[in-house]
Amino acid sequence: MKVSYYPGCTLKTKAKNLEDAAVSSMAALGVDFQELQRWNCCGAVHSLADDDLIHHVAPVRDLVRAMDQGSRQVVTLCSMCYNTLARANLLMRNDEVKRKTINDFMSEETDYHGEVEVVHFLNFLRDTVGWDTLRSRVKASLNGMKVASYYGCTLVRPADVAIEPAGGGKVMNEFIDALGGSPVDFAASTVCCGSYQILAHPEAALEVIGRIIESASSAGAEALILSCPLCEYNLAKKQAELVSSGKISKKLPVYYFTQLLAIALGLGPEASRLDLNEAGSVEFLKAKNFPVESGARA
Amino acid sequence: MSAPVKQVATGDRAILPEGAKTIPIFVMGKRYEVPETLTIMKAMEYAGFKFLRGAGCRGGICGACPTVYRREGDYKLYFGLACQTVVEPNMYLAQIPFYPANRAVYDIEKIEPVADAIHALYPELFRCVACNNCTKACPMHVEVLDYISAIKQGDIARAARISFDCIQCGMCASRCMGELPQYHIAQLVRRIYGKYIQPKAEHLQKRVTQIESGRYDKALDELQKMDHARLEKIYKEREREPDMVPLGAWMPKDTQYL
Numbered sequence: 001m002k003v004s005y006y007p008g009c010t011l012k013t014k015a016k017n018l019e020d021a022a023v024s025s026m027a028a029l030g031v032d033f034q035e036l037q038r039w040n041c042c043g044a045v046h047s048l049a050d051d052d053l054i055h056h057v058a059p060v061r062d063l064v065r066a067m068d069q070g071s072r073q074v075v076t077l078c079s080m081c082y083n084t085l086a087r088a089n090l091l092m093r094n095d096e097v098k099r100k101t102i103n104d105f106m107s108e109e110t111d112y113h114g115e116v117e118v119v120h121f122l123n124f125l126r127d128t129v130g131w132d133t134l135r136s137r138v139k140a141s142l143n144g145m146k147v148a149s150y151y152g153c154t155l156v157r158p159a160d161v162a163i164e165p166a167g168g169g170k171v172m173n174e175f176i177d178a179l180g181g182s183p184v185d186f187a188a189s190t191v192c193c194g195s196y197q198i199l200a201h202p203e204a205a206l207e208v209i210g211r212i213i214e215s216a217s218s219a220g221a222e223a224l225i226l227s228c229p230l231c232e233y234n235l236a237k238k239q240a241e242l243v244s245s246g247k248i249s250k251k252l253p254v255y256y257f258t259q260l261l262a263i264a265l266g267l268g269p270e271a272s273r274l275d276l277n278e279a280g281s282v283e284f285l286k287a288k289n290f291p292v293e294s295g296a297r298a
Numbered sequence: 299m300s301a302p303v304k305q306v307a308t309g310d311r312a313i314l315p316e317g318a319k320t321i322p323i324f325v326m327g328k329r330y331e332v333p334e335t336l337t338i339m340k341a342m343e344y345a346g347f348k349f350l351r352g353a354g355c356r357g358g359i360c361g362a363c364p365t366v367y368r369r370e371g372d373y374k375l376y377f378g379l380a381c382q383t384v385v386e387p388n389m390y391l392a393q394i395p396f397y398p399a400n401r402a403v404y405d406i407e408k409i410e411p412v413a414d415a416i417h418a419l420y421p422e423l424f425r426c427v428a429c430n431n432c433t434k435a436c437p438m439h440v441e442v443l444d445y446i447s448a449i450k451q452g453d454i455a456r457a458a459r460i461s462f463d464c465i466q467c468g469m470c471a472s473r474c475m476g477e478l479p480q481y482h483i484a485q486l487v488r489r490i491y492g493k494y495i496q497p498k499a500e501h502l503q504k505r506v507t508q509i510e511s512g513r514y515d516k517a518l519d520e521l522q523k524m525d526h527a528r529l530e531k532i533y534k535e536r537e538r539e540p541d542m543v544p545l546g547a548w549m550p551k552d553t554q555y556l
Contacts, residue, residue, distance in 0.1 A: 012451040013413055040428040040447040054475070058428035108434065 002032045003124070004071035006062060008081040009041050015078070015229035017273035021258035022077050022121060024271035028262075029129060029137060036074070038065050042081040043088070053102055059088035060102055064109045066116045073117045075124045077258065079228035083154035086118040086161040120155065120163045122171050122227065122257070131178040139266030140290060141180030147260070148184045148221035148252075149173055150212070152231045153192050172225065175257060179264040188215035193234040209234050210247035217252050223284065225257040232256065236278045253277075253284040263290050321387040332385060338365055339380040342393075352395035358382040361465030364437055366472075367391035377437045377469050397468030399479030404486065411494035413452030420483045423450055425476030432470035432480055438463045442470045442480050449487060457484065458491035517555060 003026070011019035026033040039062050047055035062085060066074045076082040092099050093114030103111045119127075125134060149172030156162045164171050169190070173183035191212055194205030212235060216224050226232060236254035243251055255277065262272040263285065269275070274282045274292050285292045314320070320331040323341060330345040339353060354362035363380035370388035380393055402419035409415050417423060423446065432442035440463050448457035461484035470480040508514070521529070537550040550556075 007451075009447075009450045009452075012453070038444060038447075040443060041426065041450060043427070054427055054429060057430075061428050061430070106430070108430065 001030065001128075002034055003075055003128075004066055004069070004073065005033045005035050005075045005077075006039055006042070006066070006081060006085065007035055008076065008078045010229040011078060015232065015256070015276075017276040018077055018227070018229060018232075018256040018258055020273045021256060021262040021267075021271055024267050025258060025261045025265055028265050028267055028271075029134075031129070033075075036062070036065055036071075037069055042076075042078075043084040044080055046084045046087045053098060053105070056088045056091060056098075056102060057106060059085045060092060060112055061106065061109065063089055063092070063114075063116045063118075064106070064112045067112060068110055071116060073119055075119050075121055077121045077227065079120075079152060079154040079226075080230060082118065082120045082163075083161060087158075089114050089116065089118050090160060120227075122155075122175060123163050125175060125261075126171055131174055134175075134178045135180075138178070138180055138264045140264055142176070142260065142264055143180055143288070145181045145288065146184050146220050146222045147176045147181045148186050148216035148219065148224040149176065149189060150193075150216070150224050150226040150231065150235065151190045152226060152228055153190070153195075154228065156190055172257065176225070176260075179260060181260070184216065184219050184221040186216045186219035186221065188212040191215075193228075193231040195230060195234070198234050198238070205234060206238060206242060206245075206247065209238050210242050213239065213242065213248045213252050217248070217250070221252065223253045223255060223260075225255050225260055227257050236281075239278065251278075251280050253281045255281060263292065266291075269293055321385060323385050323388070324390045326392050327390075334385065334387075336385055337381055338367075338378070338383050338385055338391060338393075339363055341385045342380065352393050353381070356381045359465060361467035362395060363393060364395070364467040364469050365391050365393045366469070375435070375473075377435045379437045379467075382437075394469070394472060397472045399468060399471040399482055401479060401482045402486070406489055406493060409490065411454065411490045413449070413454065416449060416454070416483065416486060416490070419486065420479070422476060422478045423483065426450070426474075426478060427476060429475060431473040431475070432478075435469040435473040437467060437469060438465055440464050445484055445487075446478065446480060449483060454487055454491055455495055457487045458495075461488060514555070 007019055023033050041058050042062060043055055043058035063074070074085070076085060092102070092112055099113065125131075149169070151169070151172065156164070156166070156168075159166055162168075169185070173185075176183040188211060191208065193212065194208045198205040213224075224235065226235065232254060239248065239251045239254075242248045255274075259272045259274065259277070269292055272292065274285070282292050314333055318333050321334045322329055323332055324330075325342055325345060325347070330341070332341040332344050336344060339349070339356065343349070349363075352363050354360035358379050358381055361379075365378055365380040365383065367376050367378070368374070368390045369376065369386060400422075404419055426443075426446050428443060428447070430443045432446070433440070433444075436442055441460055445457040445460040448460060464481055464484050466481045466485065468481055471478065474480065524532075537552060539548050
């Protein structure tokens with residue numbers, strides 16, 4: 001099965017662990033994940049100003065590229081790429097005037113009307129691979145590991161691009177369940193991670209990061225999964241700071257959801273790329289007897 | 299009585315051949331009648347302009363004569379090299395011989411050949427909105443947006459390859475709403491690629507070492523001292539690789555210089 005796939009810039013630089021784990025997992029499942037031949041930045045943030053159309057050009061151009069190479073569907077891994085691509089797609093489908101303005105500006109490209117479907121990898125796993133197939137391919141079950149699903153904002157907001165209906169909170173839980181883990185519900189699952197405020201207002205961001213981690217830990221989670229490099233930066237890379245300032249009692253291992261997928265499919269450390277995760281992430285899985293270091297076997 | 303001869307040639311200018319057709323062009327807003335089929339550069343010189351800057355190789359590769367123009371009845375901007383672009387009736391044009399853009403200072407000997415190093419020197423990269431005006435402005439038809447995207451994605455080899463035809467004219471930077479100095483970034487990328495990433499031609503290094511060790515000095519001395527007749531004879535009798543011979547399938551009979 002051939003599937004067109006849009007990686008996004010961060011997955012090629014700071015978040016290779018999000019991408020490599022997914023690509024290896026798909027190969028193991030017999031899905032031919034084909035990166036778009038030409039692509040640019042997704043735009044990163046969807047512009048909300050009504051007359052600011054230039055910031056929709058980047059995601060629309062990616063969708064044109066996908067259409068031009070004959071793809072009807074584009075799978076994304078990063079939550080933010082998913083959000084900007086999906087929202088630009090809706091705009092091109094539903095707003096005739098803006099569609100014309102954008103198509104006219106991009107006169108060097110094929111006209112676009114929303115022909116391509118933007119799909120997040122979690123929904124691709126659910127709808128195309130299927131939980132039963134996935135379950136049958138698991139070689140190293142998570143074996144009841146208590147995993148918290150962190151959605152953040154961009155997978156579930158706004159409602160018209162949410163990967164599942166509001167209040168659903170199911171797809172990531174079903175994913176964990178299929179891998180043999182025990183999904184942990186926690187109150188802060190869709191609370192914003194602090195986003196770019198970590199640069200402008202770090203104190204405010206650290207406050208909310210602390211609350212999210214405490215919320216997951218106190219609900220009994222042993223680990224937390226997410227699908228966004230910015231959330232990962234805040235929720236994983238900032239934990240050490242929060243422990244030393246006393247804002248959280250202990251660290252909580254954080255993984256990209258694709259990394260637990262690769263591990264459960266029995267793929268080696270080259271696939272799961274835990275070498276790029278924060279200190280403690282490898283040790284936690286090693287203690288659970290997963291093959292997460294070169295040469296080790298479960 | 300014969301019809302009066304139309305006087306077109308002037309004494310100290312290029313002489314227009316009899317019957318040659320002229321067309322109007324507008325250089326910096328002023329109208330000039332110039333012979334059709336000339337390049338913009340030659341047409342401007344015909345009209346009396348003298349280039350102190352804004353002209354270099356006249357062969358379409360030095361990047362000194364980028365020109366921006368509009369066509370009659372068309373709102374779009376067009377870009378071309380003055381030495382390569384043929385004049386069109388009623389084109390409005392101006393040359394932009396130089397466009398200011400920030401160039402980062404770095405020591406190529408000390409730089410780390412990774413995307414992070416490039417991103418740190420040129421953080422403007424992340425102001426790109428993928429509008430593609432850079433690509434539209436490139437007189438060399440380089441896919442500028444594609445190489446900028448490749449750099450953001452950390453693919454130095456791809457960016458070096460895509461930007462290879464860049465002539466540093468700066469038209470990309472002139473049209474960028476993110477104020478990126480694309481052509482300087484691309485040059486850094488190609489330098490890093492050339493120095494640290496591109497595979498080295500080991501056979502070339504080997505041959506340079508042989509030459510430097512004096513292996514061919516004697517043969518060259520003999521050639522330099524040789525009389526004309528002898529030189530001509532050995533040139534004509536030299537062994538020559540036949541055309542279209544498959545790679546590695548031919549060897550000369552005389553291998554003493556290999």
